[in-house]
Amino acid sequence: xxxxxxxxxxxxxxxxxxxxxxxxxxxxxxxxxxxxxxxxxxxxxxxxxxxxxxxxxxxxxxxxxxxxxxxxxxxxxxxxxxxxxxxxxxxxxxxxxxxxxxxxxxxxxxxxxxxxxxxxxxxxxxxxxxxxxxxxxxxxxxxxxxxxxxxxxxxxxxxxxxxxxxxxxxxxxxxxxxxxxxxxxxxxxxxxxxxxxxxxxxxxxxxxxxxxxxxxxxxxxxxxxxxxxxxxxxxxxxxxxxxxxxxxxxxxxxxxxxxxxxxxxxxxxxxxxxxxxxxxxxxxxxxxxxxxxxxxxxxxxxxxxxxxxxxxxxxxxxxxxxxxxxxxxxxxxxxxxxxxxxxxxxxxxxxxx
Amino acid sequence: xxxxxxxxxxxxxxxxxxxxxxxxxxxxxxxxxxxxxxxxxxxxxxxxxxxxxxxxxxxxxxxxxxxxxxxxxxxxxxxxxxxxxxxxxxxxxxxxxxxxxxxxxxxxxxxxxxxxxxxxxxxxxxxxxxxxxxxxxxxxxxxxxxxxxxxxxxxxxxxxxxxxxxxxxxxxxxxxxxxxxxxxxxxxxxxxxxxxxxxxxxxxxxxxxxxxxxxxxxxxxxxxxxxxxxxxxxxxxxxxxxxxxxxxxxxxxxxxxxxxxxxxxxxxxxxxxxxxxxxxxxxxxxxxxxxxxxxxxxxxxxxxxxxxxxxxxxxxxxxxxxxxxxxxxxxxxxxxxxxxxxxxxxxxxxxxx
Numbered sequence: 001x002x003x004x005x006x007x008x009x010x011x012x013x014x015x016x017x018x019x020x021x022x023x024x025x026x027x028x029x030x031x032x033x034x035x036x037x038x039x040x041x042x043x044x045x046x047x048x049x050x051x052x053x054x055x056x057x058x059x060x061x062x063x064x065x066x067x068x069x070x071x072x073x074x075x076x077x078x079x080x081x082x083x084x085x086x087x088x089x090x091x092x093x094x095x096x097x098x099x100x101x102x103x104x105x106x107x108x109x110x111x112x113x114x115x116x117x118x119x120x121x122x123x124x125x126x127x128x129x130x131x132x133x134x135x136x137x138x139x140x141x142x143x144x145x146x147x148x149x150x151x152x153x154x155x156x157x158x159x160x161x162x163x164x165x166x167x168x169x170x171x172x173x174x175x176x177x178x179x180x181x182x183x184x185x186x187x188x189x190x191x192x193x194x195x196x197x198x199x200x201x202x203x204x205x206x207x208x209x210x211x212x213x214x215x216x217x218x219x220x221x222x223x224x225x226x227x228x229x230x231x232x233x234x235x236x237x238x239x240x241x242x243x244x245x246x247x248x249x250x251x252x253x254x255x256x257x258x259x260x261x262x263x264x265x266x267x268x269x270x271x272x273x274x275x276x277x278x279x280x281x282x283x284x285x286x287x288x289x290x291x292x293x294x295x296x297x298x299x300x301x302x303x304x305x306x307x308x309x310x311x312x313x314x315x316x317x318x319x320x321x322x323x324x325x326x327x328x329x330x331x332x333x334x335x336x337x338x339x340x341x342x343x344x345x346x347x348x349x350x351x352x353x
Numbered sequence: 354x355x356x357x358x359x360x361x362x363x364x365x366x367x368x369x370x371x372x373x374x375x376x377x378x379x380x381x382x383x384x385x386x387x388x389x390x391x392x393x394x395x396x397x398x399x400x401x402x403x404x405x406x407x408x409x410x411x412x413x414x415x416x417x418x419x420x421x422x423x424x425x426x427x428x429x430x431x432x433x434x435x436x437x438x439x440x441x442x443x444x445x446x447x448x449x450x451x452x453x454x455x456x457x458x459x460x461x462x463x464x465x466x467x468x469x470x471x472x473x474x475x476x477x478x479x480x481x482x483x484x485x486x487x488x489x490x491x492x493x494x495x496x497x498x499x500x501x502x503x504x505x506x507x508x509x510x511x512x513x514x515x516x517x518x519x520x521x522x523x524x525x526x527x528x529x530x531x532x533x534x535x536x537x538x539x540x541x542x543x544x545x546x547x548x549x550x551x552x553x554x555x556x557x558x559x560x561x562x563x564x565x566x567x568x569x570x571x572x573x574x575x576x577x578x579x580x581x582x583x584x585x586x587x588x589x590x591x592x593x594x595x596x597x598x599x600x601x602x603x604x605x606x607x608x609x610x611x612x613x614x615x616x617x618x619x620x621x622x623x624x625x626x627x628x629x630x631x632x633x634x635x636x637x638x639x640x641x642x643x644x645x646x647x648x649x650x651x652x653x654x655x656x657x658x659x660x661x662x663x664x665x666x667x668x669x670x671x672x673x674x675x676x677x678x679x680x681x682x683x684x685x686x687x688x689x690x691x692x693x694x695x696x697x698x699x700x701x702x703x704x705x706x
Binding site for chain 1: 404499501507511512513537574575578579580582584593607617623624701703704
C-alpha cells in the first residue's frame, strides 16, 4: 500500500485515483485554487461533478492550503493540473518538499511543451525549473502517456498507457503501483519522446477537428461522401511531424507509432474540446472570434500548446534551428491560433522531409 | 495524355478514373467476370451503381473479353480487382501482354498478402508469379497505398496517397500522371513496407471494429463513458505489430506511421465492412455464424487476409520464423476468423517486443 498525493482535482487527476484505489493505495486528492467547488462536492457526496463518477472510500479530498500537511508520509505525488498550472504547482510543491524525507516520484498527468528563448522543453523539466534550487533534486520526474479519456478510466474501461520518467529503474515499480485488470501500463524509458508526443497530439487533434467544419461547410458529396480521407491525411502528417520533433528533442520514433503518439492522437481526434474548436475554425471563424464567442470558458489544449510554443517555433525556424519544411501543419496551426490565419491545409508541403 | 487500362470496375477501380480523367488521360475501364451489371449500367447511364457517381466522358467501359483489344496502345495498367481476383487477373494479363510493345507499368490498387509454405509475400509479386514466365519481365510493378475511401475520391474530396513500386525511377512519373489539386500523391520507394502496411491495416481495422460490439454488449458507463481508450489501444498495438512485420519483410518503419500505415488504418477504422463484421464478433457471434447469417455476400478484407495468411503465420511461428510474441493481436484475429475463437483482447501480450 502506498500513500499517494494527487495535486489537481480535475477530471484526469480524479480519474487516476480509480486504479490507485483499486490497488489498495490511500489517495489524498488535493484541489487547486480553481477546484474549490469540486473538493466541496466530493466531501459532501463523494461524487466528482464533471467526471460524473463517485470516488473510492480511500480517496480523501483536501483544499490546496493543506498540501503541507498531506504530503507528510507520501510515497508519490501525481500532478493533475492543466498545462497552465505547472508554475503554480511548482510554487506549491517548492514550499512543502522539505517535509519529504528523501527523493519522491512526481508523476505528471499534465501534458505540454514550453518554448522560450533557448528552445523547446518538455513540461516535467519546466516543473523542476520552477522549484527552489535546493528542492530540485528531491523529485524524480515521471509521467503517464497514452490514450486515456478520463471518464472512461473512471468507469474502469480498458485503458492502455505507458509510464515514463528520468529514472528508468523506477518505471517497473511505478507500473506495478498503477496496473489493474483494466488499466494496462507499460514502462517506456523514452521520456523525451513520450512527452513530446502526448503534448503535440493536442495540436494535431485540433487540426483533425478542422475537418468537421469543412464537412459542414461543403456538405456531403452527391454519393454521400464525407471527408475521412482528408482527416486521415492530416492524422498521418501529424505523426510525421511528431517523428521529426521527437528525434530533434532526443526521443525515439517507437513512441510515435505506439500509445503516446498514434494511440493518443487517435483518441483525442474522436471528440472533445480540440475537436469542437477545430470545427469552428473549419467553418471559417477566426480563432479569436471562436474562442471569445463560443468557447470563452473552455481550455483548448491544442490552442494552448500553439500559444505556448508558437513564438519559439517561429524564432527557431527563422534561426535555422528547426527545419520549417518539416513542420508545415504545426506552423499552419500556430498561424491559425496565434495570428488568426484562415484554416487552409498546406497539402503541397506535406511529407517533404 | 496517357492511355490507361483499369482492370476491375468495382468502386475503387472506378474511383481511380476520376483523377486520371481530370488529368486528361483516356481511360478504358474493363469489368471482371463479376462486373457485368456495372459495365452495362455505365454504358447506359455513365453512372456506377455502387459508387453513386457518374464517370467522366473519357472513361469507356468494356467487358473483360475485350481486354486483348483495349490493351493495345496502353501506357499503364491499373489493377482494381479484389485480393481474391489477382490470380484471375494474372491469367487475363498473361494472355494479352504480348500485345504490349515494351515494359508496361502495372499499378495495383488491390491490397493483400499471400502466405504459402515459403512464407509471406506481397501481392504484386503474386501477380507476377501468376504470369507465364515469358511475360513476367514485361510488367513493372507499382501500387497505390494510403487512406482512400473510393466514394470520397470519386467526389474529388482531398485524398493523400503514396505511389510505390519496384522501379524507384518510375515513381515521380507515375505520381505526375495521377496528381490533381485534390489527389495528393507522393512517391515512396519502400515497396515492401507500403504493401505490408496497406494489407495489414484490414486485419487491425477488423480488430478496432470489435469495440463497437463490446460497447453494445456492455453499454455506456454510468457517466456516459464509451470505449475510445480501448479502441485506441488496439489501434496502437496494430501499428506496433505492423512495424514488426514491415521490418521482417524488408520494409521501413517510416511507412508505418505515415499514410500507408497509420493513415490507412485510421480511415479503415472509421466504418465499412471490417467494422461491421468486427461489431458482430464483439457482440459474441463466431466468425462462421456472423459471415453466414449476417454478411454472406460481403467481402470482408480483414477476414480475407486472416484466411490468406493464417496457416502460414501459424506455421512460421511454430518454426521460429516469426516471433509469436510480436504479433499477439494478429494471432488473436487469425484465431477468431480461422478457428471461430471468441473475441478476447490479449492485453497482457501487447507491446512485448
